[in-house]
Amino acid sequence: MVLCPVIGKLLHKHVVLASASPRRQEILSNAGLRFEVVPSRFKEKLCKASFPTPSAYAVETAKQKALEVARRMHQKDLRAPDVVIGADTIVTIGGLILEKPVDKQDAYRMLSRLNGKEHSVFTGVVIVHCSDRDGRLHTEVLDFYEETTVKFSELSEELLWEYIDSGEPMDKAGGYGIQALGGMLVEHVRGDFLNVVGFPLNHFCKKLAQLYCPPCPGDAWGAERDSIPAVDTFEDLSDVEGGGGSDPAWGDRGSCGGEEAGAAPPPAPGPRDTDLNGAVEEKRPPFPTGLLELMEGFKASKALFTACKLNVFDVLRDQGPLKAVDIARKINASVRGTGRLLEACAALGLLHKTDAGYSNTEAADLHLVSDGAHSLHGLAVYNDSHVWDLFTHLDLAARDGAEQARGAAGMKADRLFQSAETTLLFMRAMHGLSKLTARDVATAFDLSRFTSACDLGGCTGALAHELAREYPRLQVTVFDLPDIIEHARAFQPDGQRTEHIRFVPGDFFTDALPRAQLYVLSRVLHDWPDDRVHHLLTRISSCCEPGGGVLVAEAAAMEEEEAAAAAAARRRGLQPLGALLLGAGRPRSARELGQLLRRHGFRDVRVAPAGDLLRVVLGTRAAP
Numbered sequence: 152m153v154l155c156p157v158i159g160k161l162l163h164k165h166v167v168l169a170s171a172s173p174r175r176q177e178i179l180s181n182a183g184l185r186f187e188v189v190p191s192r193f194k195e196k197l198c199k200a201s202f203p204t205p206s207a208y209a210v211e212t213a214k215q216k217a218l219e220v221a222r223r224m225h226q227k228d229l230r231a232p233d234v235v236i237g238a239d240t241i242v243t244i245g246g247l248i249l250e251k252p253v254d255k256q257d258a259y260r261m262l263s264r265l266n267g268k269e270h271s272v273f274t275g276v277v278i279v280h281c282s283d284r285d286g287r288l289h290t291e292v293l294d295f296y297e298e299t300t301v302k303f304s305e306l307s308e309e310l311l312w313e314y315i316d317s318g319e320p321m322d323k324a325g326g327y328g329i330q331a332l333g334g335m336l337v338e339h340v341r342g343d344f345l346n347v348v349g350f351p352l353n354h355f356c357k358k359l360a361q362l363y364c365p366p367c368p369g370d371a372w373g374a375e376r377d378s379i380p381a382v383d384t385f386e387d388l389s390d391v392e393g394g395g396g397s398d399p400a401w402g403d404r405g406s407c408g409g410e411e412a413g414a415a416p417p418p419a420p421g422p423r424d425t426d427l428n429g430a431v432e433e434k435r436p437p438f439p440t441g442l443l444e445l446m447e448g449f450k451a452s453k454a455l456f457t458a459c460k461l462n463v464f465d466v467l468r469d470q471g472p473l474k475a476v477d478i479a480r481k482i483n484a485s486v487r488g489t490g491r492l493l494e495a496c497a498a499l500g501l502l503h504k505t506d507a508g509y510s511n512t513e514a515a516d517l518h519l520v521s522d523g524a525h526s527l528h529g530l531a532v533y534n535d536s537h538v539w540d541l542f543t544h545l546d547l548a549a550r551d552g553a554e555q556a557r558g559a560a561g562m563k564a565d566r567l568f569q570s571a572e573t574t575l576l577f578m579r580a581m582h583g584l585s586k587l588t589a590r591d592v593a594t595a596f597d598l599s600r601f602t603s604a605c606d607l608g609g610c611t612g613a614l615a616h617e618l619a620r621e622y623p624r625l626q627v628t629v630f631d632l633p634d635i636i637e638h639a640r641a642f643q644p645d646g647q648r649t650e651h652i653r654f655v656p657g658d659f660f661t662d663a664l665p666r667a668q669l670y671v672l673s674r675v676l677h678d679w680p681d682d683r684v685h686h687l688l689t690r691i692s693s694c695c696e697p698g699g700g701v702l703v704a705e706a707a708a709m710e711e712e713e714a715a716a717a718a719a720a721r722r723r724g725l726q727p728l729g730a731l732l733l734g735a736g737r738p739r740s741a742r743e744l745g746q747l748l749r750r751h752g753f754r755d756v757r758v759a760p761a762g763d764l765l766r767v768v769l770g771t772r773a774a775p
C-alpha cells in the first residue's frame with residue numbers, strides 16, 4: 152500500500168536513486184517508492200567558499216550527483232531513466248561545512264566541534280526529469296533543501312573515542328548517525344529527523360505534490376489530481392540546443408476540473424509553493440545563512456581577541472573550571488561584562504560551559520593561552536591592536552590607496568618601529584604563526600643536501616630552529632633588521648640546540664647577505680612590490696653558488712588544485728586586503744613564484760604544499 156498518493160505518481164516511471172547511501176534507500180523504499188539504485192560517481196569536491204550559503208553547496212552537490220548518473224545512463228543505453236533523485240547531506244557549525252570524516256582523527260575533530268553545541272544539518276535534494284530528444288539528453292531539475300537543528304550533549308573524550316572506535320561515524324555527514332549509536336549523543340532535534348538521517352521525506356512529498364498535483368482554484372484536494380507540473384518549476388538544464396521548453400510528456404499541464412483542455416490559459420506560475428494539502432504558501436528565497444555569518448563575523452573575532460587580551464584562557468587553563476564571577480575577579484573586570492564575554496566565547500566554541508563553570512576547549516588550551524608551545528595569543532593581540540584599526544579604514548584604502556588608510560589608523564608606513572613595544576607585539580604574532588607552519592615548511596622538500604642556510608627576515612628564528620632540528624648538519628643564519636634581532640633573544644626556546652643557529656642584523660635590501668648554500672624567504676615576498684622582489688632575488692641569485700638553492704614559502708594557491716578547504720580559500724582570498732593595507736606588496740601564486748625564481752637563474756623549480764596554509768617553492772641555482 153502506498154500511503155502518500157504523490158509517491159504513487161512515480162510508480163509507473165523508471166526512477167533512479169543516484170545515491171549509495173543505504174539510509175536514503177531505506178527511507179524511500181519504506182515510503183513505497185520503487186526505484187533502481189545507481190550510485191553517483193560525482194566527486195564531492197565543489198569549492199565551498201564559492202557558495203553563498205551551505206544549503207546552496209548541498210543543493211549543487213546533489214544536482215551534480217544526479218546529473219552525472221542521468222548523463223551516464225543516457226550515454227550507455229541512449230535511454231535515460233524518467234526521473235533521477237539525488238541528495239547531499241552536510242553538517243554546518245560556526246560557518247564550517249562538515250561532510251563525511253576521512254579518518255578517525257577527522258571524525259574526532261568533527262565530533263569535538265559539535266560537542267555540547269547546536270548545529271544545523273542540511274540535505275539538498277534534486278528531482279531530475281529526463282527525456283531523450285533526437286538522441287540527446289534533456290533534463291529539467293527541481294531542487295530544494297531542508298534544514299534541521301541538532302543539539303549535542305556535553306560528551307567526554309572517552310565517550311567520543313568509544314563512539315569513533317565503533318566505526319559508525321565514518322560514512323556519515325558530521326561524523327555521527329542519529330538513527331543508531333549516534334542518537335545517544337543528541338540532546339534535542341528541531342525539524343525533520345529523517346533530514347538528519349539523509350533524506351527529508353516530508354519535504355520531498357510536498358515537492359512531488361507540487362509537481363504532479365498543482366492546486367486548482369477552489370479545489371482543496373489538488374493533491375489527488377492527475378496533473379502535470381508547470382514547466383517553470385524546473386530549471387532547464389537540457390543539452391538540447393535552444394531547448395527551453397519541457398518534454399511534452401512533462402510539459403502538458405493537464406486541465407483543472409471541468410475546464411476543457413486548451414480552453415483557458417493555465418494559471419501563471421507565481422512565487423508560490425504548494426503543500427501536500429494543496430494549501431498555498433509564499434515561496435521565499437533561500438535563507439542567507441552564509442551572508443549573515445559574514446556580516447556578524449567581525450564580532451566573533453573581536454570576542455576572541457578580547458578574551459585573549461584579558462587572559463581569560465590563561466586563567467581557565469590554570470584554574471578552570473570557574474564561574475563567571477570568579478573569572479571576573481581574576482581578570483579584574485565587571486561581572487556582567489565578563490559574563491557576556493564568556494557566553495559569547497562558549498557560543499563560538501572557544502569555551503565549554505558546564506554546571507561547574509567555564510573551562511577551555513582543547514583548541515583554546517593549545518592556541519589561545521599566552522605562553523603555550525602552540526600559542527597564537529600574540530597573533531590575536533596584534534590583530535586586535537594593529538590590524539583591526541587598519542581594517543576599519545579599508546574604505547579609504549580602496550578609494551585612495553594604502554597610505555591614507557595607514558595615516559588614518561595612526562600607523563607609519565614603517566609600521567614596526569614606532570616603539571619597542573610594537574616591535575615585540577609584531578614579533579610575538581609572527582613567532583606564533585611561524586611555529587605553527589615551521590615544520591611543514593622545513594619538511595616540504597628534502598633539504599639534507601645543504602649544510603648552510605640563511606633565513607632572510609627570519610624574525611625570532613622559529614623556522615631556523617625547525618630547520619636545525621630536522622637537518623642536524625645544517626648551520627642556519629637568521630638575518631633580520633637590527634630592531635628585530637635585538638629582541639629575538641627573548642624568543643629562544645630553552646633546552647633546544649642553539650649552537651647551529653646564529654642571528655645577524657641587517658637589511659636584506661642594502662646590506663651584504665650572509666653566505667649560505669640555501670636562502671630561505673618564508674612569508675616575506677608578499678610584503679613587497681614587484682620591483683623590490685626583483686631587487687632582492689637579484690641579490691640572492693648573485694650570492695648563491697651553483698647547486699645552491701632558494702626556498703620560498705607563501706600563502707599561495709597552486710593553480711592546478713581546487714581550493715581544498717573553504718577556510719583556506721577564504722584566508723587566501725582575504726590576503727590582497729592585508730597586502731593593500733599593510734604595505735605595497737601583493738600575494739603571488741605558486742606558478743608566479745616559480746616563474747620569478749626561473750627568471751633569476753634558478754632551475755629545477757618545484758612546488759609543494761606545506762600544510763593547509765602555505766606553498767613552498769624550491770629552486771636550484773644553475774651555473775651562470
Ligand SMILES: O=c1[nH]cc([C@@H]2O[C@H](COP(=O)(O)OP(=O)(O)OP(=O)(O)O)[C@@H](O)[C@H]2O)c(=O)[nH]1
Nearest residue numbers: 170171172174239240323324328329347348349
Ligand atoms: O545522522 C546521520 N547523518 C548522516 C547520515 C548519512 O551521511 C551520509 C551523508 O553523505 P552524502 O550526502 O555525501 O551521501 P553518501 O552516503 O556519500 O551517498 P551518495 O552516494 O548519495 O553521495 C548519508 O549517507 C547519510 O545517510 C546518517 O546515516 N545519519
